[in-house]
Amino acid sequence: MSLLSVRDVAVARGGLRAIEGVSFILNAGSALVLRGPNGIGKTTLLRTLTGLQPLVAGTVEAAPDAIAYAGHSDGLKPALTVTENLRFWADIFGSREIAPALGAMNLRELAARPAHALSAGQKRRLGLARLMVTGRPVWLLDEPTVSLDHDSVALLVSMLRDHLGRGGAAVIATHIELGLPEAGILELGTFRAANLRCESRPAGFNEAFG
Numbered sequence: 001m002s003l004l005s006v007r008d009v010a011v012a013r014g015g016l017r018a019i020e021g022v023s024f025i026l027n028a029g030s031a032l033v034l035r036g037p038n039g040i041g042k043t044t045l046l047r048t049l050t051g052l053q054p055l056v057a058g059t060v061e062a063a064p065d066a067i068a069y070a071g072h073s074d075g076l077k078p079a080l081t082v083t084e085n086l087r088f089w090a091d092i093f094g095s096r097e098i099a100p101a102l103g104a105m106n107l108r109e110l111a112a113r114p115a116h117a118l119s120a121g122q123k124r125r126l127g128l129a130r131l132m133v134t135g136r137p138v139w140l141l142d143e144p145t146v147s148l149d150h151d152s153v154a155l156l157v158s159m160l161r162d163h164l165g166r167g168g169a170a171v172i173a174t175h176i177e178l179g180l181p182e183a184g185i186l187e188l189g190t191f192r193a194a195n196l197r198c199e200s201r202p203a204g205f206n207e208a209f210g
C-alpha cells in the first residue's frame with residue numbers, strides 16, 4: 001500500500017529553486033534515506049512534503065493527517081517535564097499511552113525532569129519519542145541523529161524498525177550511516193534526483209522506475 005507518492009516534485013527556498021525532478025513512492029513498511037551535500041535541499045524537500053511550504057511543481061499524495069515531521073527544532077515545551085511533554089502531544093494527536101514512547105527512547109529515568117534541564121541529546125531523544133505518540137504512519141525526519149550518542153542512534157533505528165514493522169514508513173535526511181540497510185537511498189544532486197519506488201522488502205530495494 002502506498003503511503004506517500006511524490007511525483008516530479010520541485011522545491012524552492014528563498015525564491016531559488018533547490019531541487020527538481022524528485023519522484024518516489026513510499027509503501028507501508030518502507031524507509032527512504034535522503035542524502036546529499038549541505039544546502040542541496042533536503043530540509044526544503046521535507047518541509048515541502050510536510051506542507052510547511054508550497055510545491056513549486058509536481059504532486060504529493062498522502063492520506064490526510066498521515067505525516068509527522070521531526071525537524072531541526074525539537075519542538076519541546078521547556079517548562080514541562082518529559083512526561084508532560086509527551087502527554088501534551090498525546091492529547092493533541094489523540095493517543096492513549098506514552099509509556100511505549102518513553103521506553104523506546106530510554107526516557108523513563110528522565111520522566112520527571114523538565115525539558116529545559118535536559119542535555120542536547122536527551123532533548124533530541126524526547127523530540128523523537130514524540131513521533132510515537134502522533135500515531136501517524138509517515139515519519140519525515142530531518143537529521144534525527146544530531147546530538148545522539150551511539151547507543152541513542154541504535155534506539156532510533158530500533159524505533160524506526162518497529163514503526164516500519166507496524167506498517168509505517170519514513171523518509172530520513174541524514175549525513176551518517178544509520179545502520180538501516182533495508183532503507184532505500186535517494187541521492188540528491190543539483191536540479192535532479194533519482195526516481196525510486198520503495199516497497200516493503202526484506203533487503204535493499206532501490207529500484208528505478210522513471
Ligand SMILES: Nc1ncnc2c1ncn2[C@@H]1O[C@H](COP(=O)(O)OP(=O)(O)OP(=O)(O)O)[C@@H](O)[C@H]1O
Binds near residue numbers: 015036037038045
Ligand atoms: N530561511 C532561508 N531563506 C533563504 N534561503 C534558505 C533558507 N534556508 C535555507 N536556504 C537555502 O536553501 C537551500 C537549501 O537548503 P536546505 O536547508 O534545504 O539544504 P539541506 O540539504 O537540508 O542542507 P544541510 O545538509 O546543510 O542541512 C540552500 O541553498 C540554503 O542556503
